[in-house]
Amino acid sequence: QVQLVQSGAEVKKPGASVKVSCKASGYTFTSYGISWVRQAPGQGLEWMGWISAYNGNTNYAQKLQGRVTMTTDTSTSTAYMELRSLRSDDTAVYYCVRDYGDPYYFDYWGQGTLVTVSS
């Protein structure tokens, strides 16, 4: 069965960076893209960007351009999302999701990783 297992919760200071991992299993990793979606406390869902696990192509949300980097390691079927220059409004649960279809929607979700940014 398809599973996306994310790394654990993080607490960071403003200005720091965070890197969240997402290990995929149960399917051929390079056949699907991975997106990242975040959810601030009590708020809705925000798409952050996408990476092709096949060739590493990326597409980032404009508001995060320059602060976010998404990568994959095909040898371990793991996707990574790094967010730099953290601010308090980056406090959120970060989800990795599998992209399905063309254009893609999200058919499987990781369990989420809480990133708290606080001084």
Next chain:
Amino acid sequence: EIVLTQSPGTLSLSPGERATLSCRASQSVSSSYLAWYQQKPGQAPRLLIYGASSRATGIPDRFSGSGSGTDFTLTISRLEPEDFAVYYCQQYGSSPQTFGPGTKVDIK
């Protein structure tokens, strides 16, 4: 970008009742690339509907989606206790893909 508006913000119903949730787009959603997700407290969202009306794998047939253009609807024909949750619509036909603010279905 396409802005999605969901109504009502909260829907208070009893088990067994019918729920009708609305999602309206600021411009036409190409080829009905509209999905619905369910989220329960402390859990990740779960895909219910894609392509405006196709149920995802394992989703009960009491969930149905309809609509096209700028107006879409998610209907839950008879609410089960496990259906009380927040529901989000998402358009994925235009970049960036965007989500609505959600409709909370709670127990009356």
